[in-house]
Amino acid sequence: MTERDEPGTAVPRPRRSFLARRTGTDDFGIVLALLVTAYVAYALSSALWVELVVLVLYLFTLGLAVRTSRPMPRQKRTGRVVLAVSAAVAAFALVALPATTADGVLDGVVCVILLTALVVILDRILRRTAVTAQSLAGALSAYLIIGMFFASVFGLMDSLTPGPFFASGEAANARSFQYFSYTTLTTLGYGDYTAAQFPGRSIATFEALVGQVFLAVLVARLVAAFHGRGEAVLPGNHE
DSSP: OEEEEETTEEEEOOOOOHHHHHOOTTOHHHHHHHHHHHHHHHHHOOOHHHHHHHHHHHHHHHHHHHHHHOOOHHHHHHHHHHHHHHHHHHHHHHHHSOHHHHHHHHHHHHHHHHHHHHHHHHHHHHHOSSOOHHHHHHHHHHHHHHHHHHHHHHHHHHHHSSSOSBTTOOOOSHHHHHHHHHHHHTTOOOSSSOBSSHHHHHHHHHHHHHHHHHHHHHHHHHHHHHHHHHHHHSTTOOO
């Protein structure tokens, strides 16, 4: 397809990338679908190939979050750098490092990826002035990312500190860290998994606080945006 700039002159239309053809502004539904897929994958297995698949899903999540959020140029550059460096570091860890060390490095890489995606998504949601299905999908994505981020933090702590992570002696792997993270984030606190050492306990307490503050602030923001939109369409509010 071509566009004509002047009579008799054909100007080629710039080719759009794969992501550009399938995503638009605030298209957080795909981001949410990727995160749910990653959650289900870890819930089913903690095998190495599952961890690699989830890592790829996280990379795609960050790329889509940057693409659909329309961030500022500096944020966009930062997102691209994080994607490139994270992929390179993960590949190096898998090829050149022992398995136990590689697991810790991968957890650190995932922390950086998810934290960057969280900042990008929250920045876009808080800049919106209307509540839509896509903004709700973005809010749910951000909440899921918080749980996944802390799960990776717990995995990183387990690789850096001696002794078992869980007081009950349960296996410390991606599945158990994800379960422990979300029961902590939602303040369910079943008690079947408990951090054995005070650094883990402190981070778990902090995660619970973050979860409560996140819900309070985000819900208040969405309600305010919805209320403002409703007032704007009421009779007599048009000038």
